[in-house]
Amino acid sequence: MSPHPGARVVLVAAMSSGQGKTTVTAALARRLIRMGKRVRVFKCGPDFVDPVMLESACGTPVHNLDLWMVGPDACRRRLQAAANDADAILVEGVMGLYDGTPSSADLAREFGIPVLAVLDASAMAQTAGAVAQGLRDYGPVQMAGVIANRVASKSHAAMVKESLRDIPLIGILARQEHHLPERDLGLVLPGEVEELQRILDALADSIDFDEAAWDALPLLAPANVAPAVIDTPLMGRTIAIAHDPSFMFVYPANVELLKAMGAQITYFAPLSNDAVPDEADAVYLPGGYPELHGAALQGATRWRDSIRAAHARGVPIVAECGGMMALADGLTDSEGRRWEMAGVLPGEVAMQKRLAGLGMHALATADGELRGHTFHYSLLATDVPPRTHTVKQRTQTQGEAVYRVGSLFASYFHGYFPSNPRAVAALFGGAP
Structure with missing residues (x-):
């Protein structure tokens, strides 16, 4: 058996909340799983609801990554452990790419993770390219590509793709009949969503996904991960x-x-x-x-x-x-x-x-x-x-x-x- 080559890793980010990051991350995770990939998903920043929803999509626990709350060393250990047994690692960002201190962009730069930008294209066309290039260059960050969300038609997708210039369009998600509903603290919990698995499968089916562009992304190589040494003061309790x-x-x-x-x-x-x-x-x-x-x-x-x-x-x-x-x-x-x-x-x-x-x-x-x-x-x-x-x-x-x-x-x-x-x-x- 040949050694595991590692995992392709992207940070799924956007210009702001409401662009569809969680929907795209869940749909992409389900799509990759159905392609035979082993997928691990993480959530950037402090969040409870999105990870529960994402766990429904990928079937494994979704841990949080944050440079301040979790710490760089613990984040690195979790990413490396995931790379040892997964083919794809998706890290969903929080809010906008550069929002917060530390931000999702800071996390991406710390660990060399390419950014996969989710753009809500429902009210734009060629301007999508300006947004994508701005997200890439402001930091800057390494840009893996774009997933255009809420695209109206093939011609609309073509205009978005042309505007991106040197940034790959990795996926297109059409305006959805079914979507993941929300409430004030974020997405609703999976038990409250009827036929959640069917919705996730439908979203995965609806992604126009460029597998060649995905396969061109760099790999995070496996590495030996030293476990954290933890005392046992709660033994017997x-x-x-x-x-x-x-x-x-x-x-x-x-x-x-x-x-x-x-x-x-x-x-x-x-x-x-x-x-x-x-x-x-x-x-x-x-x-x-x-x-x-x-x-x-x-x-x-x-x-x-x-x-x-x-x-x-x-x-x-x-x-x-x-x-x-x-x-x-x-x-x-x-x-x-x-x-x-x-x-x-x-x-x-x-x-x-x-x-x-x-x-x-x-x-x-x-x-x-x-x-x-x-x-x-x-x-x-x-x-x-x-x-x-x-x-x-x-x-x-x-x-x-x-x-x-x-x-x-x-x-x-x-x-x-x-x-x-x-x-x-x-x-x-x-x-x-």
Whole structure:
């Protein structure tokens, strides 16, 4: 058997959000898989919803890559590990190519990844070339080519292709009858999309894909990847993670780290009125959409009683964003309806019409800095004084409040656990 030659890698980017990056990445992943390729997909920046959708397209976990939150070394290890067993690696960018610090372009330059630009051509023709060349030259970045999205006709595609000059047109995606729907926090979750697999297959079928141009892209060669050395302070501890449509926003790397530190992981579904498992030594309530499930959470009395009992016993509880919202006294949704929550954190949560928090944040701990992000449309009103606050990465100003009520750690802050394993182990009651 000949050695694996490596993987073709592209960063799927655009001039802005709304150009169709996730749709194109999902469709391209499915197309490559149906061509017999082994495909791995990553998401640039902090994001929960797009990776879940992309996982449906490629069939493997979608990890996040970010030079600040994840770190260059960990990003490099993940890319190299993927190149060892994949034929194609797709990295979906975040927002516009140059948006953010660090940006998707910074990631592409750090690892020498060519950019595959998605252009929404629905309201342009020859100007597509100017946009593509601007995306390439502003940084600059290495440009793999363009996928023109929402193309109206063959003549429209021909005008776009001619305008690109020396930039290859790798794919054309026509205006779609079926597309991946969206909501305020990004794409909806796969369980909410009817016939998702059929939609993904239809999108893959509809790409006019230049296989020769794809095969001309450079390969990321396989390499020996030294695994990160991780202590096991959670050995022998069982961590119960809430997992249902109300608690879905978990970095795959967070769960991987908890397991690597020795924890046994068990899952339970508050929306199904599951109680906190008796064997749980700690509880992790990640973010999600509790505001969409207020009636079910209010009616889940067994769940509510069990989390209050766990808190009374001093079981460590880590509640992030939606997890924290579900522990307040009440939650008022966007329709003005108030629902009773678990009442572990005194206070009221109310949904807002505008974004209430967004960006990269860091939390100072006794074990150093834990990095992560925040993204929420609700506000918590409480008389509980914050124990501390996160710090905004971009401005170094005060960020999200962090609450400590007995064994409860609660905040709108979503921590990226691998950024500080020792601090995370301490949150879950691990050995010092």
